[in-house]
Amino acid sequence: MTIEQIKLKLEEFRTIFLGKNFVWRKGQQDVIIEVIKTYFDKSKNVVIIDAPVGSGKSLIGMAVAWILNEQKLKGYILASDLSLQEQYEKDFDRFNLHWGSIKGVDNYLCIDNMEKNSLGTCRIRNKPPRTMPCYDSCPYFVVRDLASKSPTALLNYAYWLIMQNYVNKTIDEPLFPPRHFTICDEGHKILDIIQNHYSPRFDPKTTEKLEKLTEFFAVFKVKDHYIDYRNIQRCIEKLFKTENQDKLHEILLEIEESFEEYLPSIETLKTKVNDDYPDTDPPKEWREALWLSDWLKDLHCKVEDFNEIIDKTSVRNIVKNPTGENELTFNCLQESYMMHKYFHQWTGFTILMSATFADPTKYLKSIALKDAKYIKMESTFDFSKSPIYFYNQRRMTYNQIDENLPWLFSKINEILEHHHNQNGVIHTASYDLALKIFVGLSNKNKKRILVYNGSEEKRQVLEILKRNKNKVIMGPSLLEGLDLKDDWSRFQIFAKVPYLSLSDKFVATKLKIDPDWYRWKAIINVLQGSGRSVRSETDWAITYMLDGALADLIHNNRKAFPPEFMKRIVVVE
Numbered sequence: 001m002t003i004e005q006i007k008l009k010l011e012e013f014r015t016i017f018l019g020k021n022f023v024w025r026k027g028q029q030d031v032i033i034e035v036i037k038t039y040f041d042k043s044k045n046v047v048i049i050d051a052p053v054g055s056g057k058s059l060i061g062m063a064v065a066w067i068l069n070e071q072k073l074k075g076y077i078l079a080s081d082l083s084l085q086e087q088y089e090k091d092f093d094r095f096n097l098h099w100g101s102i103k104g105v106d107n108y109l110c111i112d113n114m115e116k117n118s119l120g121t122c123r124i125r126n127k128p129p130r131t132m133p134c135y136d137s138c139p140y141f142v143v144r145d146l147a148s149k150s151p152t153a154l155l156n157y158a159y160w161l162i163m164q165n166y167v168n169k170t171i172d173e174p175l176f177p178p179r180h181f182t183i184c185d186e187g188h189k190i191l192d193i194i195q196n197h198y199s200p201r202f203d204p205k206t207t208e209k210l211e212k213l214t215e216f217f218a219v220f221k222v223k224d225h226y227i228d229y230r231n232i233q234r235c236i237e238k239l240f241k242t243e244n245q246d247k248l249h250e251i252l253l254e255i256e257e258s259f260e261e262y263l264p265s266i267e268t269l270k271t272k273v274n275d276d277y278p279d280t281d282p283p284k285e286w287r288e289a290l291w292l293s294d295w296l297k298d299l300h301c302k303v304e305d306f307n308e309i310i311d312k313t314s315v316r317n318i319v320k321n322p323t324g325e326n327e328l329t330f331n332c333l334q335e336s337y338m339m340h341k342y343f344h345q346w347t348g349f350t351i352l353m354s355a356t357f358a359d360p361t362k363y364l365k366s367i368a369l370k371d372a373k374y375i376k377m378e379s380t381f382d383f384s385k386s387p388i389y390f391y392n393q394r395r396m397t398y399n400q401i402d403e404n405l406p407w408l409f410s411k412i413n414e415i416l417e418h419h420h421n422q423n424g425v426i427h428t429a430s431y432d433l434a435l436k437i438f439v440g441l442s443n444k445n446k447k448r449i450l451v452y453n454g455s456e457e458k459r460q461v462l463e464i465l466k467r468n469k470n471k472v473i474m475g476p477s478l479l480e481g482l483d484l485k486d487d488w489s490r491f492q493i494f495a496k497v498p499y500l501s502l503s504d505k506f507v508a509t510k511l512k513i514d515p516d517w518y519r520w521k522a523i524i525n526v527l528q529g530s531g532r533s534v535r536s537e538t539d540w541a542i543t544y545m546l547d548g549a550l551a552d553l554i555h556n557n558r559k560a561f562p563p564e565f566m567k568r569i570v571v572v573e
Contacts, residue, residue: 046372052379075181100147101154108140126270148175187352216289336368385540409440426474489533498525
């Protein structure tokens with residue numbers, strides 16, 4: 001396509017979907033044209049769009065996708081989580097873009113038995129879904145088939161990874177094969193998503209579930225041979241006690257082999273359910289056994305993949321990572337191999353979008369790419385009403401924070417008093433720090449604070465925040481994925497620079513290998529967090545940074561901080 005042809009198609013998109021009175025935001029058209037031009041001149045196979053909050057990234061992605069669709073090219077838009085995916089779905093409806101969107105099976109209910117779709121009637125009875133009378137009206141299969149036929153399909157990363165790396169290998173005609181282009185929103189998260197997806201986890205519930213499944217096999221008389229779950233239990237116990245990487249790999253291989261012993265019995269179980277209950281749903285115990293069977297197959301895949309990664313790289317890449325009480329996660333340091341094997345080879349022409357790439361060079365290195373077309377969009381926000389007050393008096397580093405806690409409590413109390421009757425956010429680096437701050441607040445301010453533990457509680461307190469005034473949500477994990485517009489949040493406090501926790505062994509190991517990566521992740525967290533409460537050109541919020549350690553981060557990485565961020569900083573002596 002020539003530039004003139006691209007411009008004509010872009011105008012057609014505006015007229016059909018946005019309306020003739022629609023006015024593009026500054027830079028949007030230029031970015032869309034540049035991306036399409038790059039696809040057709042084949043100068044680069046990867047485009048990075050560094051676009052600040054409010055620049056309209058989703059609309060850019062949709063316009064690019066539609067124009068490429070018009071050239072008979074198919075693609076994907078990938079969302080980092082269900083919340084972002086649902087935002088895109090609303091945009092599709094708003095603009096009458098009839099594209100399909102699909103999530104994991106358990107986001108849909110079986111209309112026959114009202115169970116989660118993983119325990120839908122067709123799955124319980126082990127019958128091909130297309131043979132079931134409810135197939136044409138099944139909430140999951142209807143949207144799945146629509147998405148598979150859609151020229152642009154909206155998926156979340158987790159679902160897309162499963163399709164590309166597992167499902168496509170098991171069927172003759174994959175529903176979601178690699179396409180011409182892939183648009184990746186929240187592109188800065190890709191590596192973390194890949195790492196999380198291929199990291200096996202073990203905890204006490206692992207052996208409890210295996211024991212229960214083994215008991216079910218005995219009760220239902222479906223054991224093909226003797227299975228001793230206690231061998232896996234012993235292996236997991238050895239994982240906790242062993243530090244030698246060669247030994248760890250040996251144990252993980254043994255666990256993989258032990259899991260495989262369950263697979264024939266799982267298939268026998270499914271056949272027996274179909275034979276014994278051809279027309280009715282089996283009892284609850286059978287459904288639980290089937291759910292445990294699927295859980296085990298998923299865990300087996302993770303362990304199998306991890307072992308393959310280690311086989312192809314080195315046992316020296318194993319990181320044994322205690323991630324909770326009696327919980328163990330295994331990570332791999334050779335992330336470049338993981339990126340190429342599980343991501344890059346499936347994406348085609350790739351568009352990576354984010355507001356917080358920080359340093360594009362470090363980002364490319366992190367995702368195992370050497371080159372890309374880089375497009376930087378300027379912010380159109382007026383941040384004059386949204387300063388970042390930086391208190392440079394005290395540092396909240398590991399060896400200084402305890403002595404500075406009284407000062408921290410005093411400042412937070414002072415800020416909360418100043419913002420009485422307004423909603424806000426307090427970013428803490430950990431649940432532990434959140435609890436310490438809560439104890440140090442005045443009784444009056446304590447009544448405003450919404451603290452949480454875990455993602456479900458976080459969702460609940462966020463809803464409380466949005467329905468009320470004079471509420472403040474406090475905790476970690478508030479740096480991304482929140483749209484706290486307007487009166488939902490008029491101020492936010494950073495109690496500490498959000499460095500990744502060094503109690504995470506994987507983080508600590510990567511820090512030794514690549515200190516720049518550790519600082520880069522902190523910068524991304526700062527930038528992400530500072531944007532939670534300013535979501536549009538008319539929105540405003542005041543940010544307070546109470547950790548003097550920000551000065552060192554900025555001094556050593558000045559180029560990674562966008563000009564619009566630096567202009568907002570007001571140093572408080």
